[in-house]
Amino acid sequence: MNTDKPESGAERLVHTLIEGGVDVCFANPGTSEMHFVGALDRISGMRCVLGLFEGIVTGAADGYYRVSGKPAATLLHLAPGLANGLANLHNAKKARSGIVNIVGDHATYHAPLASPLxxxxxxxxxxxxxxxxxxxxxxxxxxxxxxxxxxxxxxxGKIATLILPADISWCAAGEAAPVRSVAPRRAVRAEFVDAAAEALRRGGSNAILLLGDGAVRGKALSWAGAIAAATGCRLMAETHNACMERGAGRAPFSLVPYTQPVEAALKALAGTRDVVLAGARDPIAFFAYPGKPVKLLPADCNVCELASPEEDIEAALEAVARALGVRSAAGEGVAPLARPAVPTGPISHDGLGEVIAALLPEQCIVIDEAVTAGRSFYAKTRTTAPHDWISSMGAAIGFALPAAVGAAIAAPGRKVLALSGDGSAMYTPQALWSMAREGLDVTIVIFANRAYQILRGEFFNMGSGVPGARAEAMLTIGDPALDWQSLAKGCGVECGIARDLEEFARELRRGFASQGPYLVEVRM
Amino acid sequence: MNTDKPESGAERLVHTLIEGGVDVCFANPGTSEMHFVGALDRISGMRCVLGLFEGIVTGAADGYYRVSGKPAATLLHLAPGLANGLANLHNAKKARSGIVNIVGDHATYHAPLASPLxxxxxxxxxxxxxxxxxxxxxxxxxxxxxxxxxxxxxxxGKIATLILPADISWCAAGEAAPVRSVAPRRAVRAEFVDAAAEALRRGGSNAILLLGDGAVRGKALSWAGAIAAATGCRLMAETHNACMERGAGRAPFSLVPYTQPVEAALKALAGTRDVVLAGARDPIAFFAYPGKPVKLLPADCNVCELASPEEDIEAALEAVARALGVRSAAGEGVAPLARPAVPTGPISHDGLGEVIAALLPEQCIVIDEAVTAGRSFYAKTRTTAPHDWISSMGAAIGFALPAAVGAAIAAPGRKVLALSGDGSAMYTPQALWSMAREGLDVTIVIFANRAYQILRGEFFNMGSGVPGARAEAMLTIGDPALDWQSLAKGCGVECGIARDLEEFARELRRGFASQGPYLVEVRM
Incomplete structure (x- = not known):
């Protein structure tokens, strides 16, 4: 460091981030961030990744956290730049991801002038x-x-947004600040451990150990699997989770069915007498529908909250296991490795899921925004190779492609598989360019049904019957058809088309064999 | 209308909008908006235009207002959907456009459940x-x-956002409501009219009549032109305006130079003794720069506010003209029709501007987000055919393509020319699809310099010197190069490439001759 010149605010900020372990920054900078950008030249240790749109930046930071468990920084330009990143911040906040947003603002003495930005x-x-x-x-x-x-x-994690006026960025910095200690998770509440153990022992197959986000991976999941093996209770997780460990060698669990409307979920939970919530919440319908309930558990079901999402869920599950006489989290009842054969024939939802299950690379990170096309993928991949499964927690569309950028940067040695509907992918297609630019090892599958297919169902679920011509025009996106081969090429990403399951298997193998991004368009 | 069944909330809403003259709706709906979509089947008179991303929806509504002077509705899905539309709402609010946002929300009894969305x-x-x-x-x-x-x-206009819980949308509607009267502009303050007339008479060529948004078209502009002809004062407008009437037959005015940093603007305003603000604000620098002023007028300049942006600027200008003895707004000093010859040779900023000036169709609507490539376009097009010129008022990037969608829908008989940098266009490329879907008569020119060229200048202006390798990586977008031919094709839009001025003229002619959207990629 040049000691002749005092450090600028921007330099002090970059140093503070790096010292705190934040060493990746997803960025879409503007004028007010130029000193931060300049500081990158003088300070090493911060990897800066450019996105062409702010939703890429924030979605990538979310994906990065979900895989690494470490916050990244984002660099955003003023209120409109931050606004463009909000939808994926919504997803990140609901997923309890940690992110440090750095948002540049006008100089303190310029702000009152109400300039255009x-x-x-x-x-x-x-x-x-x-x-x-x-x-x-x-x-x-x-x-x-x-x-x-x-x-x-x-x-x-938490979403922390630091707003930095330009003049504070360019002026001489004040004192450095020490790295702050990080608050631990709140401890187990012992009084609930015995109640949970008792409920699960008593309930047997009429009891559900319902896992929230903190319980679907690592030791927490192992302890949960051991509890299920010991008591015969059902092991379920919430419908969407920030990152689930699945496949061979992991404790298998089902999900509360995605509820549109609510019948499937009501059926899956019918007859349940006891539910123990391990970082999960009392299950609710995703949307309200005319005349349908919004709470999904039977009215007479006993609900015991073992641990809130903020508490130490792993310790809570271990304590329950020990109260039940379980000695170790290892191994019993885990899923075997059993891949299906690669199916052939026309495209079907089940067939697509079987191809994925047959070919999924070990330790692959699957990012699931396949929406209607992907409804059977979860069940089909239960006993494939061990992998991580990431879904959008806030359901703001345009999540999968940006999250794949961050996931790939967090885990350079692992393959990322991004599954997206065509409608969803069009919210943030700019992510393809960042994948090409960084040479990220992502296979992108676009399920091109040329419709907001989910909304067709929702139109009916809402009691509106069959859409007429004007409504249908709001639910279909096939005129003109989006040409994904061209869109991928436009962003520098190689691609192929699958019109049947043989072609899907061929294209998926191509993607998995390539070192950089590869896009597969599935013509549904 | 079926009188057997009471009207739903959604139906009542659509009727109320149409009765109030809001008969175009730009939409990106979700589950909570399905009843609104269903209502479109049963009620005629509302044109609904789908966008694949909410920034298209809000930007189109802004463009629609700027051309038609009428508000459109938008239809957006919950907080994240609205968030995606905020950047272009920022632009619309700064442009004083009128928009009615309809944002669906969860059912009233569902909202407290803190579901994912x-x-x-x-x-x-x-x-x-x-x-x-x-x-x-x-x-x-x-x-x-x-x-x-x-x-x-x-x-x-104003941005009005109405949030509609799903259950109010699907339940039986309450009473209809009468169309409300619209508040008029605030009247001229007579005491300022004489002062303004006196300042302009006294100041002569050292006085500036500075036009704001409400004064750069129609009769207001004609009166302003007549005042300039009578007094010899300079006629200028703010740097960015919602919609300017320009070209042959209109009173010519220059703009306060875009100020990065501030030298050009300081020079243009130097020596000014009197400024009359006609809906304009005291000029300021777009950003603050280390050691540079943020106020642009000379310190000893007299500033007289004739009319605020909210007041009746046309009446104010007419009153000043009459106080100066001007009898009519018609004709004196308007720009002649004088198009340049079509230039030839390599691409240059001036040459591009001359090609545009040579070929611009009469009554064309130009939407300018060309950023660095377009700096000379304004001056070059001063005496071309009469046309409208629209620029982003809030400077949130990703404005031109969505605004072109709305402008084309507002003015079916007129050609729209959208000018965009490649970096800018990548914020909202989904607009191309809406243009293709609706067969909109838009010629899109992408100036592909493969850089955030403006930020290269800003890096220097901010005192950061010459960018090193890591900073440069945040300022260039050429690796990989965006292939605009493929991106256009991917969205169903025809396209061509211009590598020199001959090719630019050929491609621009092609675009102007076509009936639907046509994209010209200018390789800078």
Missing amino acids: AGDVEAVARPMSNWVRTTCSADSLAGDAAEAVALARQSP | AGDVEAVARPMSNWVRTTCSADSLAGDAAEAVALARQSP
Whole structure:
């Protein structure tokens, strides 16, 4: 470091992030962020990844956290730039991902002038952040940044948004700030451990151990599997999870069925007498529908909250296991390795799932936004090679492709498989370019049914009957047909088409064999 | 209408919009909007235009207003869907466009369950709206909608966001509500008319009549031109305007130079003794730069505010003209028709501007987000055929293509020319698909310099010197190069490439001759 010149605010910020372990930054900078960009030249240790749209930036930071467990930074430009990133921040916040957003703002003395780009950055940030602060002076910058990092690093993670006026970025920095300690998860509440153990022992196959986000991987999942093996209770998880460990060698669990409307979920949960919530919430319908219930458990079911999503779920499950006399989390009842043969014939939802199950690489990271096309994928892949399964927690569309960018950067040695509907993928297609630019090892599968197929079902579920011509025009996207081969090529990504299951298997093998991104368009 | 069944909330809403003159709806619906979509089948008179991303929807509504002077509705899905539309709502609000946003929300009894898509829609709406309301009951829906319409129809326009819980949409509607009267512009303040006339008479060529948004077209502009002819004052407008009438037969005016940093603007305004603000604001720098001023007028300049942007600027200018003895707004000093010859040779900024000036169709609507490539276009097109010129008022990037969708729908008989940098266009490329779907008469020119070229300048302006390798990676987007031919084809839009000025002229002629969208990629 050049000691002749005092460090600028931007330099101090980059140093503070790196010292706090935040060493990847997804960025879409503008004028007010130029000093941050300049600081990257003078400070090593921060990997900066460019996105052409802010939804790529925030979605990538979410995907990065889900795989690495570490917060990334984002670099965003003023209120509109942050606004473009909000939908994927919504997903990240619901997934309890940790992210440090750095949002540049006008210089403190310029802000009152109401220039074209001026806006209320704090107000834009608040709905999708757990913590928002505008740094007011050079002296407070390092401390604010250290606080943001500590918050994002908490378990579960938090969305910390630090707003940085341009003049604080370019002026001489104040004092450095020490790395802050990170608050631990809240401890188990012992009084609930015995109640949970008792409920599961008593309930047997009429009891459900319902896993939330913190319980679907690692030791927590192993303890949960051991509890199920010991008591005969059913092991289920919430419909969507930030990152699930699945496949051979992991404890198998089913999901509360995606509820559109609610019949499948009501059926799956019927007859349940006891539910133990391990970081999960009392299951509810995704949407309300005319005349349908929104709570999914039977009215007479006993619900015991073992651990909230904020608590130490792994310790809670271990304590329950020990109360039940289980000695070790290892092994009993885990899924075997049993892949299906590669099916042939015309495209079908089941067939697509079987091809994926047959070919999935070991330790693959699957990112699932396949929507209607993917409804059977989860069940079909239960006993394939061990893998991670990531789904959108906030259901804001346009998640899979950006999250794949971040997942691939978090896990360079692993293959990422992004599954997306064609409608979903069109919210954030710019992610393809970042994949090509960074040479990321992502296979993207686009299920091109040329419709908002899910909404066709929802139109009916809502009691609107069969769509007429004007409604149908809002539910179909096939005129003109999106040409995914061209869209991929336009962003520098290689691609192929699958019109039947043989072609899907061939294209998926191609994607898995390639070193960079490869897009498979499945013509449904 | 079927009188056996009471009208639903959604049907009542669609009727209220149509009765209030809002008969175009740009939409990206989801489950909570299915009843609105269903209502379209049963009620005629609302044109619904689908966008694949919400930024297209809101940008199109802005473009529609700028050309038609009428608000459109948007249909958006919950907090994340609205969030995706915020950046272009920011632009629309700064342009004082009128828009009625309809945002579906969860059913009232479902909202407290904190489901995946649940969010604080009001909080997301507020920063980029002038008015936000959640309809609380079937009885209040029609009145709320009528109020939103009246607000959006005010002059200048307002952004009104109406949040509609799903159950209010599907239940029986309450009473209909009458169309509300629209508040007129605030009247001229007579005391400022004489002062303005005196300042302009006294100042002569050292005085500037600075036009804001409401004064750069129609009769207001004609009166302004007549005042300049009578007094010898300079006629200038703010750097960016919602919609300017330009070219042959219109009063010519220059713009306060785009200020990066501020030298050009300081030079253009140097020596000014009197400034009369006609709906304009005291000029400021777009950004602050280290050591540079943010106010652009000379310190000893007299500033007289004739009319604020909310006031009746046309009447104010007429009153000043009459005080100066001008009898009619017609004709003196308007620009002649003088097109340049079509230039030849390699691509240059001036040459591109001359090709545009040589070929621009009469009454064309130009939407300018060309950023660095377009700096000379404005001057070059001063005496071409009469046309409208629209620029982004909020400077949120990704404006031109969506605005072109709305402009083309507002003016079916006129050609739209959308000028965009390649970086800018990648924020909202999905607009191309809506153009193809609706067969819109838009020629899109992408200036492909493969860089955030403006930021290269800003890096230097901010005092960061010459970017090193890591900073440069954040400023260039050429690796991989975006292939605009493929991107256009992927969305169903015909296209061509221009590598020199001859090819640019050929491609522009092709675009202007075609009936639907045509994209020209200019390789810079």
